[in-house]
Amino acid sequence: GAGVSQSPSNKVTEKGKDVELRCDPISGHTALYWYRQSLGQGLEFLIYFQGNSAPDKSGLPSDRFSAERTGGSVSTLTIQRTQQEDSAVYLCASSLPPDRGGQETQYFGPGTRLLVL
Amino acid sequence: GQNIDQPTEMTATEGAIVQINCTYQTSGFNGLFWYQQHAGEAPTFLSYNVLDGLEEKGRFSSFLSRSKGYSYLLLKELQMKDSASYLCAVRDVSGGSYIPTFGRGTSLIVHP
Numbered sequence: 001g002a003g004v005s006q007s008p009s010n011k012v013t014e015k016g017k018d019v020e021l022r023c024d025p026i027s028g029h030t031a032l033y034w035y036r037q038s039l040g041q042g043l044e045f046l047i048y049f050q051g052n053s054a055p056d057k058s059g060l061p062s063d064r065f066s067a068e069r070t071g072g073s074v075s076t077l078t079i080q081r082t083q084q085e086d087s088a089v090y091l092c093a094s095s096l097p098p099d100r101g102g103q104e105t106q107y108f109g110p111g112t113r114l115l116v117l
Numbered sequence: 118g119q120n121i122d123q124p125t126e127m128t129a130t131e132g133a134i135v136q137i138n139c140t141y142q143t144s145g146f147n148g149l150f151w152y153q154q155h156a157g158e159a160p161t162f163l164s165y166n167v168l169d170g171l172e173e174k175g176r177f178s179s180f181l182s183r184s185k186g187y188s189y190l191l192l193k194e195l196q197m198k199d200s201a202s203y204l205c206a207v208r209d210v211s212g213g214s215y216i217p218t219f220g221r222g223t224s225l226i227v228h229p
Binding site: 004104 | 121150158159160161162165204206214215216217218219221222
């Protein structure tokens with residue numbers, strides 16, 4: 001597709017269940033980012049993938065959160081044993097490699113709205 | 118961290134001009150971005166500044182002063198559709214990461 005896509009667009013789950021969120025980046029974008037946005041808050045960085053390098057997991061809030069990126073394209077963010085405080089919008093973005101010191105604009109997907117009951 | 122600070126909310130009148138400020142603290146500045154985010158939608162790119170000065174793009178302009186750790190986004194001839202959240206993001210490479218850090222955003226309300 002022309003832009004970043006994410007699925008599902010909305011997810012309601014019960015506390016303690018696991019969820020998987022999917023991101024399809026723009027073709028040719030080797031950099032992929034996951035962010036979390038809670039109501040009235042800024043974007044909180046979670047994890048970053050760049051090509052075949054080891055991912056930067058410095059933003060993951062706990063070991064219940066993990067992500068993988070298969071074949072350098074599609075990424076899945078998994079939240080295990082969900083808690084109510086995990087409720088937020090999870091945004092994925094992709095870009096050209098950001099280490100060239102240039103603009104390397106991030107293009108965001110529409111997000112997945114997660115509600116943990 | 119980058120300590121990015123923006124006003125939480127601003128209001129303005131249709132047709133007017135509004136300036137949204139962003140201040141930051143970094144030790145390895147490598148670019149500042151402005152994004153627009155309408156309610157319930159994804160952020161979309163507006164502007165990028167890495168050198169001091171003003172970048173103009175139609176009704177929107179962005180200014181940067183690296184020595185002051187300061188940027189602003191200027192919106193002219195405001196339209197109702199400009200009501201949105203405006204996010205300032207700063208890239209600090211002092212720690213070896215090129216990942217931009219976002220501020221909390223400024224919610225702009227444009228009224229008739």
